[in-house]
Each structure stands twice: as structure tokens, then as C-alpha cells.
Amino acid sequence: MAELNEIIHQTVRLRIMAALVSLEVGDEVDFTYLRDLLEVTDGNLGAHLRKLEESGYIIINKTFVDRKPRSFISATKEGRRVFEEHVAALETIIKGN
Amino acid sequence: MNISPTEAEESLAAIQAMARKTRQSIASSGTYITLIVTGIVWLIGFMCTQFLPGEIVGYIWGGLSLTGGVLGTILGLRLGKRFRSPSTIPMAKRVGLFWLLLVLFGIAAIAVAQPVDGKQATMLVILFILLGQMAMGLLFSFSSVWWTLPITAVALIGYFLLPGIYYLWMALLGGGGMITLGLYIRLRW
Numbered sequence: 001m002a003e004l005n006e007i008i009h010q011t012v013r014l015r016i017m018a019a020l021v022s023l024e025v026g027d028e029v030d031f032t033y034l035r036d037l038l039e040v041t042d043g044n045l046g047a048h049l050r051k052l053e054e055s056g057y058i059i060i061n062k063t064f065v066d067r068k069p070r071s072f073i074s075a076t077k078e079g080r081r082v083f084e085e086h087v088a089a090l091e092t093i094i095k096g097n
Numbered sequence: 098m099n100i101s102p103t104e105a106e107e108s109l110a111a112i113q114a115m116a117r118k119t120r121q122s123i124a125s126s127g128t129y130i131t132l133i134v135t136g137i138v139w140l141i142g143f144m145c146t147q148f149l150p151g152e153i154v155g156y157i158w159g160g161l162s163l164t165g166g167v168l169g170t171i172l173g174l175r176l177g178k179r180f181r182s183p184s185t186i187p188m189a190k191r192v193g194l195f196w197l198l199l200v201l202f203g204i205a206a207i208a209v210a211q212p213v214d215g216k217q218a219t220m221l222v223i224l225f226i227l228l229g230q231m232a233m234g235l236l237f238s239f240s241s242v243w244w245t246l247p248i249t250a251v252a253l254i255g256y257f258l259l260p261g262i263y264y265l266w267m268a269l270l271g272g273g274g275m276i277t278l279g280l281y282i283r284l285r286w
Contacts, residue, residue, distance in 0.1 A: 004098045014108060018115035023123075033179040037122060038115075072181055087112060093105035 002088035007055050009086065012040060012048045017083045020058060020075035028061060028072035049073065057082060123180060129282040130172045131230070132244065136275030138165040143268035151215075192233065199229045216263050220256045223267075224249070244278050 008017055015038055023029065029037075035045050052058045057079030061072040075083070100108075138161045145157045203225040212218040227245045234242030248271060255266035 004100065006098050009098065009100075009108070011111070014111060015115045018112040019119040022116035022119045028181045030179040030181075037119060087109070090105040090109045090112075093100065094102050094109065096102070 002085040002092060004089045004093075005082050005086045007051065008057070008083060010048070012038065012044065013052055014086075016045075016048060016052060017057065017075065017079065020073065021080055021083050023074070025077075025080075026074065028074040031071040031073065034073060052079070128234075128244070129279040130169065132275045132279030132282065134165050134169045134172070136272045136277075136279060138162065138272070139275065140268050140272030143264045143272060146215075146219075147262070147264035147268065195232070196229060199225060216256065216260060219264075219267075220252065223252050223271075227252070244275075248274060 008014055016034070019034065019037055020029070031042075031045070031049075035042060038045065049058065049060060053060050057076060059074050059076055061074070063070055063072065142158050142161045146154050149157070203222065206225070207218060207221055210217075210221065212221060227249050231242055231245040234245065251270045251274060252267060255263045255270070259266050
């Protein structure tokens with residue numbers, strides 16, 4: 001039976017993962033794009049991204065575009081798997097009602 | 098970790114809302130740029146075609162198409178900096194080839210059909226452009242397909258029912274309609 005994931009369950013991290021998992025495998029989004037999409041502050045997003053990166057659920061690809069530093073973020077294979085498990089666990093809880 | 102069914106429902110709703118918002122954001126970001134740039138080109142071009150002598154209209158359309166193409170490319174590249182995909186480069190080549198072939202097929206179709214006047218030739222070009230846009234929408238996301246259908250209907254209504262003011266009709270309803278739709282997608286989606 002699938003179990004809830006405590007790291008993913010936090011509201012902002014849940015929304016980050018939902019956004020990244022809805023992209024095609026391998027697709028990456030810019031930090032500012034994700035910040036605007038989630039309507040959170042730079043600091044808040046940065047902290048949650050670090051937590052997800054430490055858990056191996058996302059990859060933060062730091063690069064330069066037009067000589068400016070940019071961070072592109074994508075979900076890892078493991079991140080997609082645990083997110084699917086988390087969703088399955090939520091569905092199980094709802095069905096059990 | 099235990100949560101109530103109500104909390105689970107709220108979490109699931111938040112996930113679905115975020116996934117929908119992400120997909121719409123990515124799909125609409127390219128669509129609104131295409132709509133606004135094409136709309137401006139149509140608005141100015143058809144307005145000039147309706148009111149200016151034929152000799153200079155060709156130059157105006159040439160300049161507008163070039164400006165629109167350059168502007169669309171620049172805006173598209175700016176957008177691309179916010180979103181990266183490993184499939185973008187091979188896909189871009191295929192899209193480019195598709196449009197090149199569509200232009201060649203359009204030229205061949207016009208050569209075979211031999212339109213009797215400018216309106217007929219314009220209508221054929223419009224139908225080919227909208228067909229291409231529709232194909233792009235179907236390939237990338239259904240949310241960027243629907244706008245081509247009302248614009249096609251507007252063009253056909255103007256061509257068959259209002260031949261005297263066809264170009265003005267296309268400028269205001271075709272071009273103006275695309276700009277309005279583009280702005281609506283940008284501001285409200």
C-alpha cells in the first residue's frame with residue numbers, strides 16, 4: 001500500500017512537485033518562472049527547493065544564459081515515483097472515507 | 098503520517114489545480130505571442146489593403162510579414178529562456194520544415210487554382226496559415242487549437258457575405274479578434 005511522503009506533503013513542496021511532474025520527462029523550468037507560477041517569494045521557494053534537492057526528488061541545474069546565472073529545475077525519476085506514490089496514498093485515504 | 102480524508106481531498110485538489118495551471122501556462126505562453134503578433138500584422142496589413150492603392154500594398158505586406166516574423170522569433174526565444182526541453186531542438190527543425198512545406202504546398206495550390214482576384218488569393222493564403230496553426234496546436238497542446246476555428250469562420254463569413262468590405266472585416270475582426278484573444282489569454286489565464 002502506498003504511503004504518504006512527509007517531505008512532499010508540505011503545501012509549497014506539494015505544489016512544486018505537482019508543477020514539475022506535469023512537465024514532460026526531462027523538461028526544466030526557470031527559477032523565476034516557477035516562483036511566478038507558485039506565487040511565492042525567492043527565499044521561500046529556494047528553501048523548499050533545497051529540501052527537495054537534498055531528498056533527490058528534483059535537480060537544480062545552474063547555468064549561464066546571456067552571461068547571467070540561471071537555475072533550471074526538473075523532477076528526477078525518483079521524484080516522479082514518490083510523487084505518484086503520494087498521490088496514490090491520498091486517493092486511498094479518500095476512498096477509505 | 099496520518100491525515101483525515103478531508104485533508105487528503107484538499108491536497109489532491111491542490112495537486113490537480115497546480116498541474117492544470119502549469120500546463121495552461123506553458124501552452125498559453127506561446128499562443129498569446131503568436132496571436133498578438135499575427136493580429137497586429139493582419140490589422141495593419143488588411144487595413145492598408147482596403148484603403149491604399151494596390152502597388153504599395155505588396156511592399157507593406159512584405160515589410161509587415163518580415164517584422165512579424167522577426168518579432169515573433171525574438172519573443173519566442175525570450176520565452177524559451179524560461180523553459181527548456183531536450184526535445185526542443187529536433188522539434189524546432191521539424192516545425193520549420195513543416196512550415197516550409199506548407200508554404201510550398203500553398204504556392205502550388207494557388208498556382209493550380211489560379212485565383213481570379215486578390216480576395217480569393219488572400220482567402221487561400223489565410224486558410225493555409227490557419228491550417229498550419231491548427232496543426233501546430235494539435236501537435237503541442239489542444240488549448241492552443243481552438244482559436245483557429247472562430248478566426249477561420251470569421252474569414253469565411255467575410256469572404257462569402259461581405260465581399261465589398263472583406264479586407265476591412267479581416268483587419269477588424271480577424272486581426273483585432275486575434276489581438277483581443279491574445280491579450281485575454283495573457284491577462285486572464
